[in-house]
Amino acid sequence: MRGAGKPSRRRSAVWLGLTPFAIYIILFLAIPAVLAVGSGFFSAAGSFTFDNFAALADPSIQADYLGTVGLSAVTAVLGAVIGALVSFALLATKPDGGLRTAIDSASSVLAQFGGVMLAFAFIVTIGTQGLITRWLVQAGLEQNIFNHSASGGTLIYTVAGLSIPYLYFQIPLMVLTFMPAMEGLKATWGEANATLGGTRFTYWTRIGFPILAPAFFGSLILLFANAFSSYATAAALISQGGIIPLDIRGYVNSEVVVGHANGAGVLALLMVVTMIIVMWLYSLLERRASRWRS
Template sequence: MAPTVASAGAGATTDRTPGPRARRRPDLAWLGLTPFAVYVLLFLAVPAVIAVGSGFTTGDGAFTLANLAAFTDPSVLRAFGGSFGLSAVSAVVGAVLGALVCWALAALRPDGLVRSVVDAAAGVLAQFGGVMLAFAFIATIGAQGLVTTWLVSAFGLDLNAEGAFLYTVPGLVIPYVYFQVPLMVLTFMPALEGVKAQWGEAAATLGASRATYWRRIALPVLAPAFWGSLLLLFANAFSSFATAAALIAQGGIVPLTIRTQLTSETIIGLQHVAGVLALGMVVVMAVVMGAYSLLQRRAARWQR
């Protein structure tokens, strides 16, 4: 009877095994990405293609490369220079201050009250911008701001003695840093938490000083994450528009120059210059975000 039972069991197993023609059920999990994909297509991809493509057409819709001559216009070059300078300065200041905040938070309990409050505030303030942020700084350090008038009355110090500093491209560094620091806290804190205490203990056991540990172990490990966060802050400032538009009426940076080109033609003989400037921004953002992706991929090895 044993061979019979074995044979029956084998036959039952064979019957339950799907044949070569059996079809697998389709995986429908990807359908969950459909709403997001439609959103990206309609509100990001299509507008970007239309904006960039308009820089290669004439008023009649014919293809042309003549509009690329806008990159030789002094006003356009000054706009890109202003955007690079503003983005670089605000990114460096925000990255340094944010890294210091992260270093102070690392000594606190992750589930403590102070840490929770700072994390929540960073998440909110990193998205705080536009007209509300501009109004807050106008009311604080504007021409008749609270801090401005107090400094004049108390110390005789006028922040706007040589002109309204807040309403210039260099003055934009102040409100930009306001949302750059929280963004740095959000992006750099996971990397700092990835540094294991055992590494410092092992280095001390081998006779390394605290300075040697930071110079030879901690800083090399944190460097990719820091530089990646710095590039993210640069991209964030380079693409910001609403706060600058609320404070500065004319150009000076690329987003404001694009607005000017859309409302009035300032480069004689060229059309659709806004699309050419958008192309320049897309190229810059692609390079920056590509470098950011490479650095984050390297930093992720230490955060697993």
Template sequence: MRVLPYLGLAPFAFYVLLFLAVPTILALGSGFFNKDGSFTLDNVAALGDPVILNTFFSSFWISALTAVVGAVVGALVCYALIDTRAGGRLRLIIESASSVLAQFGGVMLAFAFIATIGVQGLVTVFLQTNLGINIYADGVWLYQLPGLILPYIYFQIPLMIITFMPALDGLKPQWAEANATLGGSTFTYWRKIGAPVLAPAFFGSLLLLFANAFSAYATAAALISQGSQIVPLQIRAALVSETLLGRENLAGALALGMIIVMVVVMTAYSLLQARTTRWQR
């Protein structure tokens, strides 16, 4: 009879096993075998190749940059909303919009930016025609690695809002009242109470944003058609390339590198979230 309560989890467990666990195991396992099925470390050794290392570095810096910008701007938006009513219209509109925009990515987001600030985009043509400003005077940056910064920030800020706002809502009014009673200023409250309490939640959300950008693929694939400047695009190139002699399963090794990074980041995120929940109870 004790098994019955767990039967409801069976569909979800089946989904996780079939669509998450099995593909992950197959992807990781393929990195240790060659095209003949023999065990090899050549694919894993390729992670030390300068080209691969440069790809990981590119993924790191663009993920870190967009995560920091998204975290800071999103936190400021949350701070601006701290005095609004939780169930108020303004809060609901912003939270609803953030929930939608945080999931607005892939080809749709790439098309939106191409149509807006692409070479022949609406804003690009308007600036060049009416103001004489050519935003592509130094090159077509939107279709290169720097062009991913704006689209990534576009969905990073809403994600920060929906993940960090609950932490701000968890600040107890009694703490501010106690600070005021003891003669503390607003600056003192945020320096000695608010900031230390919110720090784990902020850095946890920052890590979540980093992981979100590091694993993003569809938007980058739609914008960057030439080259493999980030790890997800390098995996795509490894899967479709016919010139990787002796390293036909390099994609599995690249996936292993990505999973290691994601495990480290998400473990740190879980630890910070566990610390955050202590004072939210």
């Protein structure tokens, strides 16, 4: 009976096992997170101040915040609707068949395909000399949506244009998160509907949509959060500000912007507060959605 008779020492040895991970989390998650959102409350000299919050009064920051929310909302709604359509279509494939497996794998690759490489893909597709842009020019559209956007420049280098590459990872993410809910629709519900004289239209309005709604909106919120926190794709395409993550880069790279040295901290706090509200909404919906699973 090894270890019998001295349970308290054993117990503390087990507790000791949790410390390496705890130390890692404190050093590289807790401290950086606190430093990030806390730095907004300090002046360059290190004293407590609210002066940095003047950044929030800056009209260009306000416009960029609305731009970030707008970009996230548009790509979340379009991504959710198109992704849900794909999930719907996938119901007609065999769960372990080749087509479903291929689309599942492709979705998980593309949902991860943010950043520099995604930016390249769209520069060569709809950039100034992109494949599609050249085709449109050859077809006689000298000035088309891609090389002559609303602002007159190349669409892909504007905030509105970012929505196109963003959709390229939003739609696959929707397929990944929404497919389980789609698969949760039980065949017996369809049979019950038919037995009671319902049509396919009543099936969707009375059964399908109401059951899928919480999962759909939950996934939509997840997509919003995903777009809102994306940085790399935008950074590779746009050299100035335009969305809040790029403004953070601006503040960090030129730390001596007069008046608000720790502006990056204020914007970090702004993003975290937004994300917490968004994730709180998500947890509410997720609780409702999980009722129909299991």
